[in-house]
Amino acid sequence: MTDVNECTVKTVDFFARPADEQQDFLRQTWCNECMEMDLGMTSPVEYHDKDKVWIEGECVKCSAKVVTEIVEEDE
Template identity: 65%
Template structure:
């Protein structure tokens, strides 16, 4: 038994992001099916837990699920 139960992801509004950010996240992808990067993503859905933030969608090339994890780096 795990000490910490898995959190239920909270759906976020991907389209509330600035258009430039949306374009970057939709273009900068990795598809495990095609084994290629930057093929693109369609039908994006954004989710968040206290531990992570990510976008799920479909590979533009093959339709497989692709996930892009969003990591904000400190500028310090």
């Protein structure tokens, strides 16, 4: 049986982000299948865990899974 505390990954509403942030994250991608950057992403799902935030979606060109990790910058 799995301990509930081990499941730390949570789905977050990507579309709650400001529209300009959404567009930046959807545009600034890397596809390991196409070996190209900034092709774009569809069907985004945002995840958080204890240490990081990332968005998973599908490459606009080939539909392979793409993952963009979000790094919060200190200002």
